[in-house]
Amino acid sequence: MKKHYLPLLFSIVSVAGATVAQADSFKIDPVHSTILFKINHFGVGYVYGRFDAFSGAFTLDQNDASKDAVSVEIKTDSVDTNAPDRDKHIKSPDFFNAAQYSTATFKSTSVKKVDDKTYEVTGDFTLRGVTKPVTLDVKAVGTGPGPKGEIRAGWEATTTLKRSEFEVKTFLPAVGDDVALTIAVEGIKQ
Amino acid sequence: MNQMVVQSLEGVGLPAVAVLLVSALWFLLCREHPRIRAVGIGLIVAGGIIWAYQLAFGGLTYPPREPGQWIPYLAALAALLGCLQSFRLGRLAWNFALALATALIFFWSQVPGNLLALLWILAVTIVLFLSTVILQQVIEDRCSGAELALSLALAAGAGGVASFLGGSAVLGQISAALGLLLGVVAVLAFFYNATVGAVLPLIYVFVFGTLLLSGCLFAQLPWLTAILLWVAPWALIFGQRSDQPRISRRAGVFLLRILGVVVLVALAIGSAVLLAPPSSEL
Numbered sequence: 251m252k253k254h255y256l257p258l259l260f261s262i263v264s265v266a267g268a269t270v271a272q273a274d275s276f277k278i279d280p281v282h283s284t285i286l287f288k289i290n291h292f293g294v295g296y297v298y299g300r301f302d303a304f305s306g307a308f309t310l311d312q313n314d315a316s317k318d319a320v321s322v323e324i325k326t327d328s329v330d331t332n333a334p335d336r337d338k339h340i341k342s343p344d345f346f347n348a349a350q351y352s353t354a355t356f357k358s359t360s361v362k363k364v365d366d367k368t369y370e371v372t373g374d375f376t377l378r379g380v381t382k383p384v385t386l387d388v389k390a391v392g393t394g395p396g397p398k399g400e401i402r403a404g405w406e407a408t409t410t411l412k413r414s415e416f417e418v419k420t421f422l423p424a425v426g427d428d429v430a431l432t433i434a435v436e437g438i439k440q
Numbered sequence: 441m442n443q444m445v446v447q448s449l450e451g452v453g454l455p456a457v458a459v460l461l462v463s464a465l466w467f468l469l470c471r472e473h474p475r476i477r478a479v480g481i482g483l484i485v486a487g488g489i490i491w492a493y494q495l496a497f498g499g500l501t502y503p504p505r506e507p508g509q510w511i512p513y514l515a516a517l518a519a520l521l522g523c524l525q526s527f528r529l530g531r532l533a534w535n536f537a538l539a540l541a542t543a544l545i546f547f548w549s550q551v552p553g554n555l556l557a558l559l560w561i562l563a564v565t566i567v568l569f570l571s572t573v574i575l576q577q578v579i580e581d582r583c584s585g586a587e588l589a590l591s592l593a594l595a596a597g598a599g600g601v602a603s604f605l606g607g608s609a610v611l612g613q614i615s616a617a618l619g620l621l622l623g624v625v626a627v628l629a630f631f632y633n634a635t636v637g638a639v640l641p642l643i644y645v646f647v648f649g650t651l652l653l654s655g656c657l658f659a660q661l662p663w664l665t666a667i668l669l670w671v672a673p674w675a676l677i678f679g680q681r682s683d684q685p686r687i688s689r690r691a692g693v694f695l696l697r698i699l700g701v702v703v704l705v706a707l708a709i710g711s712a713v714l715l716a717p718p719s720s721e722l
Contacts, residue, residue, distance in 0.1 A: 292443060342608040342659040343508050349658040350506055379505050419498030420610050424443040 273317060276403055276437025278306040283435040285324060290426030303328035308437055310403060315363035320371060322433060324354045344420040351378045371407065377416040384409055401439035408432050451495035451613050456620040459488040463625055467632045478637020479523045485621050486519035486643055492617035496610045507546045508654040511614065514542065514646045522639030539568035542646055546653055568649050575641035579676045585629035585636035587694060591673035591701040592644045593622035598705045599651060599669050602712040606661030615651045633690065662715035668708035675700030
């Protein structure tokens, strides 16, 4: 009789594996991911921008969140604020100095599970050659199969950086010091 | 008024006013001592540049990681070396060393994996070194203090406009501040009919050179504009200085002598307008 249960047991294992197994690696899908920022302008409004080119990966451990890890690399040259002249200025030495520092990076150092859907991810954020610890508030959006049957996991992370800490001080305080960052990603299981 | 415009005007104006007041006093005190006057003017202008940099970038960066962040340190170093040179201590050797150091600041990190960077280091070293020779010796011998300071001021001031057009308001602000500081010294040198010495050109070469290179390499300052601005003061090679005691006669010769510099600066601004994309408002 036991033999009859074996296929069923394999089926259950397969379904579980189709969601998230232990320490799965995901590669960020840039087509379905967005990195946004907003910054105060003269104390009266916000300017929003995004980065069009970035890459990254994350690892999820179903049983132990502390083993999770994430890394993101953003091309500073790809900044887009819907104003090409302003983008050129932001890429200049006044802000990103994109010719010298072509990337901004985040690499996690610890992950803390707050509840089933919420995590605190602390890591090193490097901008313009300056590295500072940053904590991202991360929400799990969902996990499941994509249109081609591939397994996807989606997350949204938010944090607020002080640009002056990264030695980007031009036009303070007219252009705000706080930069709200949102990293919304879908990863494809590898 | 726009808060950023006010910040920029303060960043240019406050150091200029300070340099005007202190330099005027120094010119008065050292009327009969050209060597000490030159040392003091160099140190005062270097102090003004450092303050202007702090106002523009919100402070000094130590250790500097970008070429532009070296500007206040280069100003101080050039001023100190200029002071030593005023007492005839190895002008050419120190100038070459500082020229090489400035070139290395820009290109040393690129040498591994890009041997072309060595050519850049060589070229920038030669250009900076020859410029110190031209400005410190050839032009200084042929120019009055006011002519020399004003020609440098015009080039640096125009560099401020060009850098702004080239997409970097901060580099533009520092360059404009440098121009105004030199302009202040030019006015004082004109009315005192005094020389400004060899310290000032040395500071100018390394600070303005770093500003222009940063603008070309890291922003979008056109190379043609930078080259025209760089050679503009060289127009003073032609002709001889006028040390007429009467201000009215001195002014006439002065304007004629400075005309060549003005033409080159105007060409530089024209090229920047044509070649550089317009800068934005944030």
